[in-house]
Amino acid sequence: MKSVHPTLALAVALCVGGLPAARGFAPASVRQAARTVHAPTIEAHSLEYSRRSKALKATDNGSDGSSDNTPGFFSDITINPPYAIAYVAFLGFAFFRSATEPAGASNEVLMQYFANPSNPGFNELFVTVFNLLGLYVMPMACLLMPGAKGQKLPATPFVAGAMFGGYGLLGPYAITRKPNPAPISKADLGWFTSNVLENKLFNYLIAIFAASTYVTSGALASFISDPGQLISGYGEMFSETAFVSASSLDFVILTISAASLIPEDLARRGYEGKMAPELVAASTLLLPGVGAALYCALRPSLEEE
Secondary structure: OOOOOHHHHHHHHHHHHOOHHHHHHOOHHHHHHHHHHHHHHHHHHHHHHHHHHHHHHHHHHOOOOOOOOOOOOOOOOOOOHHHHHHHHHHHHHHHHHHHHOOOOHHHHHHHHHHHOOOOOOOOHHHHHHHHHHHHOHHHHHHHHHHHOOOOOOOHHHHHHHHHHHOHHHHHHHHHHOOOOOOOOEHHHOOHHHHHHHOOHHHHHHHHHHHHHHHHHOOHHHHHHHOHHHHHHHHHHHHHHOHHHHHHHHHHHHHHHHHHHHHHHHHHHOOOOOOOOHHHHHHHHHHOOOOHHHHHHHHOOOOEOO
């Protein structure tokens, strides 16, 4: 039997297909041709419908097909309550003391210090604290930079700012920082962190420089000769001057913050010593300002690769 021409089969199928009773009378070759012609047609229409549906859905979500539910900057931010509380307390205390101190008291202390930083002529213990505040950026950088990868905020500007603003500038980074104790090697770090902050010679120099501030300021000699006068003089400046009291609180917060980062830093270095990491951290509080710097010099080194 000769095959039916597709065009003729389509015409017959359209005519016969519309009559339910007549469908059974259509020749088998016609029915087969009709199915052959209709199948790709239906498939093409289905693909076109699917394509248009996807395009319409993309239009509803935005001109570029992106969803309006994209996470924003603050959507996955983490807040560390201890660091946040310390930050709010520090700012509130500094503001309160500035508003209640005798007029010009802080300016007078600052002018004395800048006139002769090595011997400003006031309490030697506060001179030590103020000098250590400027140095604290180094041990803090040694503790923070190895775990800076993947943090919400970049560490460098906040750590560098701590040299001038203490915890007032470092605080926002500490508040939003996530602990990162995963083991790393020097190859995972940036050049400055790997070659400077992880350099033992540099770490020992910072520790020596920090320890020397107790000597060069005259605080050690005053403590040996007349500790009562040294401490009472510091208390007097603390109560009368906002600059001294705010700087002192800043120093305390930085000292505790540095200690709190040590267990994480030891975990990152695969520490397996006999002393618990928490005890190592607590030991740095015995000599504020020097303890954290000395820890950075003595801590285990990272692997090269």
